[in-house]
Amino acid sequence: MYVTCGEVELARLIFDQNHVKSVFLWNSMIRYYSWNGPFDEGIDMYYKMIDLGIRPNKFTFPFVLKACSGLKALEEGREIHGHVKEVGLDSDVYVCTALIDLYAKCGCLTEARELFDKMTKRDVVAWNAMIAGSSLHGVYVDTIELVLEMQGMGISPNSSTFVAVLPAVGQAIKLNQGRIIHGYCVRRGFDNDGLVATSLLDMYGKCECLRYSCIIFGNMGVRNEITWSAMIGAYVQCGHMGEALMVFDRMCAGDNVNMTPPTLGSVLRACAKLTDVSRGRRLHGYLIKSGFMLDIMIENSLLAMYSKCGILEDAIRLFDEMKLKDSVSYSAIISGCVQNGNAEEALVIYREMLVSRVVPDMATMVGILPACAHLAALEHGRSNHCYLTIRGYALDTSVGNALIDMYSKCGQVDSSRKIFDRMPRRDIITWNTMIAGYGLHGRGREALLLFNDLRNEGLGIDCVTFISLLFACSHSGLVCEGKHWFAEMTQEYNIVPRMEHYICMVDLLGRGGFLNEACNFIGKMPLKPDLRVWGALLGACRIHKNLKLGEEVSKKIQMLGPEGSGNFVLLSNMYSAAGRWNEAANVRVVQMEKGFKKSPGCSWIEICGSIHAFIGGDQSHPQSQLIYEKLEGYLVEMKKLGYQADVGFALQDVEQEEKERSLLYHSEKLAIVFGILNKSSNKPIFVTKNLRICGDCHSAIKFITTITNRAITVRDASRFHHFSDGTCNCGDFW
């Protein structure tokens, strides 16, 4: 009676006072703990009972197994399964059901299924346990089949059946199936059950059918913390972050509702998406005070919140303080580093992860590949590709997308295409990434061909597709095609052009030499052109040496406020190229006065898995002396072939020879020569630069390919340059 009424202390008192305890007395206590926790207390009692030589009966096992299932204590569960066999209870329906539940919850679905198939008589609870297990593992088809099979055998589903099925329906985003179930629940009156209603609410949320979630939530008379949490989760899932926070506030304003980790996890996700750091920090404080920080899910959510809000230092601090780290923690911090522009740190942390023996999963790998892509670390990328293949992840769509991107950014766009062709399922990101890859390499024709294939696929073509396509056209001089698809985009695909599309168009027209048309185009834009639009035009002015327009554009840029993307350098270079040194210098002075810093030019190369970086005039590398000697040697030979230093890029108004020298030490030249010195003579050289390649380097590298008879590839801030036999595939329009 005391156990049933929840008076566990009184029950325990009576239990402890009885010196001779029957199995019934033990069962009562174990039952209490297995239903209310603490679960380990229930398991402890079971073992005490065994030690005292008391034989468990068919009631004991379901209770203790439920405790094991609650703790996901698979090892104990297996041992108790052994006891079940010893006492010959393995065909009891209740015991069997408890075993199925245990195995399913511990991830051993096959074992659960074996037990289930061996059962001669199955009641609705047994079916529900199997259905819940299958649903938990997200095997949607099997789950639905089980329900149908159950009905075929004349067993009618009860409300628990639907509570068990609905998560699988939501996860598989099977809205129609969910509606059918909803209808069935209404007919049988199950929808008045709070658990069923919450499951339905959640299912609709996962199917992005927020309206229904809201209706169900509004109709619910009694709401507990799980209902609130499901509603908040539904808003977050559907991208309505502000409303999610409002519901959270309503929940906090009311009483009788507890905070739970899932609620807080969803709220943190909303803060991250809204980049609402101040709210995130307030929550962090609350979490510390309320002891929620012991939950690794909560810590991971905080990590992600800080890194998505761009505060990598706080994310790293939190990460370092975490006592327990799982693969999610590592994935979150690795992606955080990459998203905040620190790909090297991402690789360092990935290494730490391997040392700590935390096994990387798919999300980790999808996070580490962009780090390799960013650094153009092909060898790291390849080794991760191997790992993915070994683990059987390589055919996953997101993994494939990340691989395509990595290979194309590492200069191997043909490898990207191989991955693309072998992928069993492609989504729009797959196509966009591949199109962008071709664009990056100046292979616009192939990008257009691929786009044609995409049009026959029936996939939802999105605004990113057109950004990639227009970019590809502009870097391959395909002006007509670009104009055509820009028009089609608005007319046929009903995509409202965003700033990015306008940037691509200005770039396309300007780069193609249609500077007036580009100006007119800007004039007709419905959006206020931003700095990047003017930057694209300025770039075109430099290519086509239109200093007058360049000056005007530059004024516009300066009026728009601070910028760090090198537009000052562009203008200054244009003046220098025209021999107007004073004005060139003046631009630099203005730049400095206004406090705009251009990030220093930096180039790097990966050799045997290590990355060697150089800045202009760098002498810190151990091989520096050798590099400079080699460069001097090349200079002599280059001059014999007709090379003239393009001193317009040297900036300072100094003596000719001095200028030549300063150009010679540009970071990309240093990295290339280092590569030549350290890679065998038949290997191509691949260098990456953080800014756009310098014009003098661009022509010097052509000569170097002739002298050394090597293919040299440079990835700069905007595209790839493939040099060989004295030419570059960009057609000198970079």
Add this chain to the structure above:
DNA sequence: ATAGGGTTAG
């Protein structure tokens, strides 16, 4: 019944 990390363009 509710819950954390991932891929494209700029």
